[in-house]
Amino acid sequence: MITIKEVARHAGVSMSTVSYVLSGKRSISEETKRRVEQSIVALGYHPNAGARALASSRSHVLGLIVPLRSDHNMPVIMQFVSSIVASARDYDYDVLLLTKEAGPGEAHRVTARSMADAIIVMDVESADPRVPELREVDAPVVLLGVPDDHQGLNCVDLDFATAGRQMAAHLADLGHRSIALIGSPPAVYERGTSYAARLLAGFQHETGQRNLPASVHSCAADYESVSACLDDVLHSDRGTTGLVVHNEAVLGPLLLELRRRSLEVPADLSVITLCPDDVAQNLAVPLTSIAIPAEELGAIAVEMVTARLEREQAPEVRLLQPRLTNRGSTSAR
Known part of the structure; x- marks a missing residue:
């Protein structure tokens, strides 16, 4: 099935531009509109109900996927969640917390049903089985973590x-x-x-x-x-x-x-x-x-994902450099 992302790539525009052409909610130049329409015809794109809803309006909700496991340190997890929620409010977004241990398909399900405009993913694995799906989601996705195969993905984490x-x-x-x-x-x-x-x-x-x-x-x-x-x-x-x-x-x-x-x-x-x-x-x-740096990482994740809602950007991986504070618990031998 042809996606809005493929239409945008074919036309050389952002996904939001394709959405505006479909919905008519913003004025788009005739040249750009014609290019998008030609790509739609050439690819045979047919927006589904979820895509039409996303094109016509935004939910102003960010989905946060963070499966809660028994081996998680919940106070630390909540520092990340609190930072993401607070930062999202600065951009006039709410956060939909998705805590069920769902496999591949969860991000697509949430965005296709217009439950969220974009997705932030935590608890990232080195060989994360969700990676192929995340590359194909018709919405911005940012990983708070870095899988081994991160090509084409937006990631932020401590180094x-x-x-x-x-x-x-x-x-x-x-x-x-x-x-x-x-x-x-x-x-x-x-x-x-x-x-x-x-x-x-x-x-x-x-x-x-x-x-x-x-x-x-x-x-x-x-x-x-x-x-x-x-x-x-x-x-x-x-x-x-x-x-x-x-x-x-x-x-x-x-x-x-x-x-x-x-x-x-x-x-x-x-x-x-x-x-x-x-x-x-x-x-x-x-x-x-x-x-x-949970507060800083959460804020960067929100900044990255909201920026990609406004404009197409090349995928990037941001690694924050470690900051060591000496409190006297180590000494010379």
Whole structure:
């Protein structure tokens, strides 16, 4: 079935221009109108009911796809959601929150029924099965995350690979000669979540380049799992003196268990983490950290998707550079 996106590409105009030609809601030059009409005839385009509704009016709603899973850290997820909702209101848009774990087809369903003018997608996987569909949706789509195959897609995220490298380098530069990464819960890695995979790749790249002994430990958020994880991390054979933690939910139990074991941060063990600033600075021991800039990322995602509602733009990937704040939880060895 021919889509409005294909008509726009054939005519060399934006999708909104095709919509205005179909609806007559805006004045379009005769030359442009003729070119669009010729493309419609040449391609045999027939707008369906959803497309006609989208052409004639906007819902002024942005769809936000964020499946809520048991392994998600909800306070952090809600920071992203709150930022997107607040930023959308600045553009006079509301947000339709789509939390069901739906597979490919969800974005098309929502836009084809004129429930939303554009889509923001969270919880992006490295080999995300939704990618082929997202390329074909007749509406702007922005991913808050970066799949491995991101050609033709609009994405924004923190540069997690660089963050992994920077945290490993921070400990190495302080003289640590054996470090560990306490990472996300097993389900996050099994699902191939993009941010976790990219941070792990950055961490392993840096430690490999430096020939720095390093171990990786997936950890669930319950206290028993944290305790068992520390048993492995701190085994005498490893000689671990520095921790990189990429799992916000374990930070509280982790510090509590270290205290129970009479281990002081940073005198006995240096700890650096990736998490929101407010989390890092309000723990029992304020932690040196790289921030998850949820507010900034959410605002950029909204800015990108609304800009594409107004005009055709080339796909882009924006990666925010990590910002490290030293709160004294790491020290030289």
